[in-house]
Amino acid sequence: MADIDELAGRLDHELPDVRWDEPGAIRARGRGRTRRQSAVLAALSVLVITAGIAWWAPRSSQPTPAAPPSPAPTATPSTGSGPTTAPVVDGSTLFPVSALLGAEDVGTGYQVTNQHGYGPGTYPAWAFGADDCPEYDALKVTAYKSYLWFRHQNLELAGAPSVFTQGARYPKGVAKNVLADVDRVTAACKRWEYAGGEASTDERPTVVTTTYTVVAKNFAGEEARLVRKDVISRDQDGKVVHQGTLMTAIVRVEDLVGVVELEIPEPDLMRSFGQRIADRMCGVADQVC
Amino acid sequence: MGDGREADFDEFYRGSRRRMLGYVYALTGDVVEAQDVVQEAFVRAWQRWASVGRYPSPESWVRVVAGRIAISRWRGRRSRARAYARHGAPPDVDGPTPDTVALVGALRQLPASMRTTLALHYVLGLSIADIAAETDAPVGTVKARLSRGRVALAQLLADDNLTEVRRG
Known part of the structure; x- marks a missing residue:
């Protein structure tokens, strides 16, 4: 049995070397927050709208989608396409990078960062995990865990809001359950409170109120939800x-589910991103959309 | 922002981050999440570096902020999702041993104030007086948290062992 007297030594020896952000990147993140985001956002919105006009062209005018991927996992050695130790499926076809929202979809100068693929059972989180909501556990949300391949990447530009995107392919029929789980979570956890939170101090204790609001439905793909999550800490005087x-767009196309997240309340922009990722997933879906 | 100030911050970040990782891991039990919390605390330090950089112990400031973020439930599981998005999966190397994981798991079952006190003392080696100053608690309270925390941990780990024995 471990003893707490040994904890420092244990952590010193056992914690892995993590890939730290460079100091310049840390400073850039700090600087970015202090700038006004509106100018950047305006530029970003213009770009999306402009690009969106082209994107809205009839599907028939688009190039033929890529060859459909194998819908079932195949036992192959590790693909080496991500940090996962032993994936047993080929993620390059199950959910290729091209199915995610790309830097060119978001704005000039945006770069892709932290792109990773994960084999079954190796990615531990999902966009609507809300385990601090008292009703969450009882929902027994599990569909998201059964993905065949999961992928994420970030789209970042110094001083501008980051866009986070992820996507997964599920076994036949399961993707619908993932969307249904989003509905269950946002309904059961419409609003909850707890004492404490990041802003709470002994001198000024706070109460945190979290709300989920479904802003739009079925604006892209076969099914879609645009959900707004607000987290507000108030002190005893209500200040x-x-x-x-956090705005999250989640879109289903056949057995594929794509997610886009943005930490600013821009519903129109998020709808555009949702439509964009739906079109991208259509390009790799089993049937032509 | 002058180059000298940036260099000071960079040196501080490089020199402190690993130590902070151990501390925050003891609070969160997840390496990737701990890394995200530590980096977030340094981002905030840089935003206030004009004043934080002049403090006698900037690391103390970062520690308090990181502890607050780590303990907070505001980020909930979303923070884990965001942490994985930012940093990817943990490196493909052996992580903490099961004994260490069990110890940190037991720590995480303790009240936040007790957990922080134990981590400050046993992971970072802070004295009781320093912990009292940092957590804004009387020395007697810190002593009590350490003492009660050890007892609670021993109980939790004993229960855990008993469960393992029963499982065979």
């Missing part, structure tokens, strides 16, 4: 001391 917003 807001901390708040944050």
Whole structure:
């Protein structure tokens, strides 16, 4: 049995060397937050709208989608396409990088960062995990865990809002359950509170209120949800001391589910991103959309 | 922002981050999430570096901020999703041993104030007086948290062992 007297030594020896961000990247993140985001956002929106006009062209005018991937896992050695130790499926076809939202979809100067693929059972989180919601556990949300291949990447530009995107292919029929789980979570966890939170101190304790709001449905792909999550910390006088917003677009095309996240409340932009990732997933879906 | 100030911050970040990782891991039990919390705390330090950089112990400031972020439930499981998005999966190397994981798991079952006190003392080696100053708690309270925390941990780990024995 481990003893806490040994903990420092254990951590010193056992914690892995992580891939730290360079100091310049840390400073850039700090600087980016202090800048006004509106100018960047405006530029970003213009680009999306402009690009969106082309994207809205009839599907028939688009190039033929890539050859459909094998729908079932095949026992192959590790593909080496991600950090996963022993994937047993070929992620390059099950959910290729081309099915994710790309840097060119978001804005000039955006770069792809932290692109990774994960074999079954190796990615531990999902976009609607809400285990601090009292009702969440009882929902027994599990569909998201059964993906055949999961992939994510970030789209980043210093000083501008980052866009996070992820996607997965599921066994036949399961993707519908993932969307159904989004509905169950956002309904059961419409609003919840707890004492404490990041902004809470002994001198000024706060209560955190979290809300899920479904902003739009079925605006892209075969099914879609645009969900706004607001987290607000208030002190005992009701004064807001901390708040944050996360917009999440989740879209299903056949057995593929794509997600886009943005930490600013821009529903129109998020709809555009949702439509974009739907079109990208159509390019690799088993049937032509 | 002058180059000298940037160089000071960079040196501080490089010199402290690993130590902070151990501390925050003891609070969160997840390496990737701990890394995300530590980097977030340094981002905030840089935003206030004009003042934080002049403190006698900037690391103390970062520690408090990181601890607050780590303990917070505001980020919930979303923070884990975001941490994985930012940093990818943990490196393909052996992580903490099962004994260490069990110990940190037991720590995470303790109240936040007790957990932080134990981590500050046993992971970072802070004195009782320093912990009292950092957590804004009387020395007697810190002593009590350490003492009660050890007892609670021993109980939790004993229960855990008993469960393992029963499982065979």
